[in-house]
Amino acid sequence: MNDTADISAPIRAIIADDHPLVLLAIENLMGGYPNMRVVGRAADATELFQEVDRKPCELVLMDLYMPGGFDGDGLEAVRQFKLRYPDIALVVLTMETEPAALQKVISLGVDGLVSKRDRIDLIHVAVITALARECYLGPAVRSLIAQAMVNRRLDFVRQILSRRELEVFTQYASGLGVTEIAARLGRSVKTISAQKCTAMRKLDLNSDAELFRFAAEYGVVPEERTQN
Numbered sequence: 001m002n003d004t005a006d007i008s009a010p011i012r013a014i015i016a017d018d019h020p021l022v023l024l025a026i027e028n029l030m031g032g033y034p035n036m037r038v039v040g041r042a043a044d045a046t047e048l049f050q051e052v053d054r055k056p057c058e059l060v061l062m063d064l065y066m067p068g069g070f071d072g073d074g075l076e077a078v079r080q081f082k083l084r085y086p087d088i089a090l091v092v093l094t095m096e097t098e099p100a101a102l103q104k105v106i107s108l109g110v111d112g113l114v115s116k117r118d119r120i121d122l123i124h125v126a127v128i129t130a131l132a133r134e135c136y137l138g139p140a141v142r143s144l145i146a147q148a149m150v151n152r153r154l155d156f157v158r159q160i161l162s163r164r165e166l167e168v169f170t171q172y173a174s175g176l177g178v179t180e181i182a183a184r185l186g187r188s189v190k191t192i193s194a195q196k197c198t199a200m201r202k203l204d205l206n207s208d209a210e211l212f213r214f215a216a217e218y219g220v221v222p223e224e225r226t227q228n
Helices: 002-008 020-031 045-054 074-084 099-107 122-131 139-160 163-173 178-185 189-202 208-217
Strands: 011-016 036-042 059-063 089-094 112-115
Touching (some): 011 020, 011 045, 020 059, 020 122, 045 074, 074 089, 089 099, 089 122, 099 112, 139 163, 163 189, 178 189
Parallel strands (some): 011 036, 059 089, 089 112
16 A cells, blocks of 8 residues: 555655746646646755755756855756755756756766756656656757767867868768869869878778768768768
8 A cells, every 4th residue: 555655646846946937937837747746946056955855855856057055056056966865856957058068967967957948848758757767868958969079079080181181071971073072172083082092091981981971970061961
């Protein structure tokens, strides 16, 4: 009977945001979720920790940057929360767009990270995933981090290749043949072929298939423009 009672008991949630209207919107949204009840609200990290200490809960949704309070804000607040309450599922909401900062939040062991630019209904997806103890990343967060990885890879390619080698590599990966590239750039076919081969050797690529795959993965050209 105790097991049945535990299963049927509503999930208790505490929400934290320094903007009253956002707090209200999240509370109203979560009020429509089945088997879930908001038991506490907070406007900064100190209030949040006080609420969690007073009111047992299974889930916390918190804004990443909440000014005020004595327990820090941003990454420090998240770090302190995970140290104090490791058994409570934590979903972080944020307007942050800096990929490095987002990756630091993820590294702290949060159970969900959702941009406030994402559709609001994705909060429910984040909550369900977090309660299952799997980390949910919203579409905007995933996109920002993925683009940052592409940018880092592209910077690597630019460091390895000379300007002319990169020019040839990019055009070839876009689907142009060596002869067409030579005509466009006003160089000989032999020169273009040599620059292509040099670029491939520097990048440790052994075939055109590897070249096209590398160009897509490293952001040299959009993936849909590369050949198979």
